[in-house]
Amino acid sequence: DGGITQSPKYLFRKEGQNVTLSCEQNLNHDAMYWYRQDPGQGLRLIYYSQIVNDFQKGDIAEGYSVSREKKESFPLTVTSAQKNPTAFYLCASSRQGDRAREAFFGQGTRLTVV
């Protein structure tokens, strides 16, 4: 089955640690995205990538980093510089250059700072 896989589902981080969230897709989509969701809030864009080896900052990129070495993979690192990392993180992908196509989402990773 084609889809997007995020792992882990739950992640706990100590203060001052970096953690990496995995996102893999087998939909052959060019574009991939990372969103953050806080309780009672909508989704806010962290980073996006429209092609391998290229990515752009979204609205709330500070304290996060990404890489796009393969078309299928778009990992997100939450660095110690992120002041309030506890949130629900969603990865998505979509076809590029076609406005009508919806984004497909993974199941999400819930990150908690302990």
Add this chain to the structure above:
Amino acid sequence: AQKITQTQPGMFVQEKEAVTLDCTYDTSDQSYGLFWYKQPSSGEMIFLIYQGSYDEQNATEGRYSLNFQKARKSANLVISASQLGDSAMYFCAMREGGYGGSQGNLIFGKGTKLSVKP
């Protein structure tokens, strides 16, 4: 500037009745797409329905229809014959026109929590 506004933080509907979830948007683009997603308590985002800015007819997908009023910049979701499984968060989203660049990204509203009562 906020581009997607959902003014109803929470809604209640009786099972088997219809419900309308409001969404207004702001864009200066002539070409854009509007989407509705459902997010159950498990967290995944489920695509429901799409409306293109040039589509003359309102989109429909099963029990979901989109009441698109372009002049008012509104794209309300109508769910007919509500079911208990419809209880979830519902998000309106917009993708502005243009290929590549930030205009391809989905911008989300803050959502409406729908509760269906038996």
